[in-house]
Amino acid sequence: MALFNAERPRDAGHPGTPPKVLIIGCGFAGLAAARKLRSAPVELTVLDRTNHHLFQPLLYQVATAGLAGPDISAPIRHLLRRQPNATTLLGEAVSIDPSRREVQLADGKRLAYDHLVLAAGSTHSYFGHDDWAEFAPGLKTLHDAYEIRRRIVAAFESAEKEDNDLERQAWLNFVVIGGGPTGVEMAGTLAEIARRTLPGEFRRIDPASSRVMLIEGGPALLSAMPRELSQSAQRQLADLGVEVHTSVRVTRVDAEGVELSFPDGAVQHIRSQCVIWAAGVSAVPLGTQLARATGLQTDRGGRLQVLPDLSLPGHPEISVIGDLAFARSQLRGHADRDVPGVAPAAKQMGELAARNILRRLASQPAQAFRYRDQGTLATIGRNSAVVDLRTPLGRVKFSGRPAWLFWVFAHVWFLIGFRNRITVLSEWSWAYWTNQRYARVVSDIEADTALRSPVASQSSTVQL
């Protein structure tokens, strides 16, 4: 099949033919790169597997029915509509040919590039247990969020219909695997749903009798945070009624539930039809393919090791950014440190990759990446959060209600570019005062099949 974006100029510097820049993936990293190239004399193509950019830090709110999907996402081509040099394409890159400077799409089309910005992100990692995926969905896409929402709703509905006491409790067991920010947010919100949102709506069960378990393999929750905040998070979760288990390994996940291995050697089996995987991420397969094609190595998580300027060794025309990059940043006055897989880092990488393309076009040397760490924050529930802020004046740590207010402010602020900032604020104000969650609506619980046979319905979802 012919090249989709016509013949590329053999000589990228040929006058009159702007160089082709291809960005694969339009998450925080890819979008930042695209926006930075707004007025650049390049022919920009932005390729994504979905039609929308997603504000991922709020995805757990979609999964727990606090927000609708469109509240936290916007069509990519809408975000780039005022950027005449940018073409948005919906499609999936399956392989990169660095020698021909071409990308192959799943539909057979090929895209040429002079500069490639690879920002294809990460996916769930089940640490070699891919068969766990259907029983414990992760949370990366809107599709994931809707599936988790469906399971949460189906669990309470099924419990209400269940005659057998043991079976009923099994429906009311919720297990969140992984004690990072997503796991903490999911567990805290599930506990709030059970204790604050649903009571009064059921006649045969007491939703507050639900068990919400948060399982972390390491010794502490939120391991990237200072010890005191991690401990505070654990206390705040306990106050909400979440059972937190640290240093506990998950040894099996199946249609019945999960098997846990405790540090004292004890093994416990927890029945649950609603298990959520927030434990591991791994770079997308496209990274592995590119590593093979370039003879470079990936780290254990499948990420590509990049040079300080975020380009691939031997391939200055390829930048790898976001969760797919294993980058190190020199900190002023500190030793080098790994760049964490968080949204601000992704945005900063995207901006630098774009700047380096512009510098290369101007025959200037590329710059090295310096991560400006502004700190981290995680929310737990209403009035519960932890914040570890790095300001020019030093580090500020706080938790509880002030941290939660700061979290709300920061997240609504960063919904910039989405039209729904006011809507989200109004949703949240309402949710705060009423404890309600307006998106507790699922479209595809088709009568009883979803309830009786979660496994069967899961696999049909996977087919889709």
Next chain:
Amino acid sequence: MALFNAERPRDAGHPGTPPKVLIIGCGFAGLAAARKLRSAPVELTVLDRTNHHLFQPLLYQVATAGLAGPDISAPIRHLLRRQPNATTLLGEAVSIDPSRREVQLADGKRLAYDHLVLAAGSTHSYFGHDDWAEFAPGLKTLHDAYEIRRRIVAAFESAEKEDNDLERQAWLNFVVIGGGPTGVEMAGTLAEIARRTLPGEFRRIDPASSRVMLIEGGPALLSAMPRELSQSAQRQLADLGVEVHTSVRVTRVDAEGVELSFPDGAVQHIRSQCVIWAAGVSAVPLGTQLARATGLQTDRGGRLQVLPDLSLPGHPEISVIGDLAFARSQLRGHADRDVPGVAPAAKQMGELAARNILRRLASQPAQAFRYRDQGTLATIGRNSAVVDLRTPLGRVKFSGRPAWLFWVFAHVWFLIGFRNRITVLSEWSWAYWTNQRYARVVSDIEADTALRSPVASQSSTVQL
């Protein structure tokens, strides 16, 4: 399997055991009946196939990405939470046994009743061509709306990727079959999307070159409306760029598009991957089953003919209301007329069915149904609508911008009971000023498969 709601009192009047009222279906009719029984001394069970009540008049806005699903729906058990006599159950009734007064669910459970209110609604009718369903989805559920939204988004995305001119135009053909209110709303909104929302966002296609066709078999659109309003609607649609074809029959729908038969005998084939069925509705199969079990007849549309008090002949303990009922209403000073399948009629039927149950419990005679026709209204697009109002002072007809403002006011007003009235107003104000549609986000266009093979992806959706 044992009766789910325990043994029913053999003698419904037995002191201390409140009579069991079962409502099947919680649309406008079922919800109105349930609410009317709020303080009644009955044991009420509300059964629905989904977990939510849907504000169906705005469903086309979800399909056309103007609103998110949760904006127009609310969990049934949330709506009934302050009604202690009501139990909400998620499940599908597959058959009714009037002699045992029991309902069988798809999961094998059985529900006993002393009074049954059947409000299970209608589904799409393809007039004997059920194989058309996968190529031309109808619009009844949130699931339908998401599927139509997916096809609309996929059509424009695919056109942008298409190299072949003929194929590209095929992607940009949209066919709406049926010129009732839903068809008029869908066609008008599609034209607005093509001409006002999307321009500027694509680089290889001009969305405004889309063809939107509205096909009506009868001689006029909105046949329930006065002739002048029907003609006004047709003019307003033409102004938006919709091609309206009346007296045209659809003779085939397949993976390629539709075949149209014109009154002059001409046959035309229109290629389209986005065909929307707004032509026919038919009562749900549960109605046919009940007709067979009671020896009663249904009309051509599968509706059950009810007595003036909305009960089934020979079964005063069964009321049939909403789209499933073929009811006639005596109008003050007029001949009897058929009750139309619209939301206000469904609500009024629900209220009367509940009132008649209370009257039977008090040993009073049941009342006959009198439909209070408040008129009809249909929207076409921004500033375009037609209104035919029946007031105590007489009939008022108007169209254009005043009609549109009236429509907005009426619809937002009737979103009572949903928390999202303010949100919907803010969405609409925003959409009005910007021509944007915030929910243009689809979760399950999984890369290219959905684009290349709409048929295959449709059938997997149907499996779900």
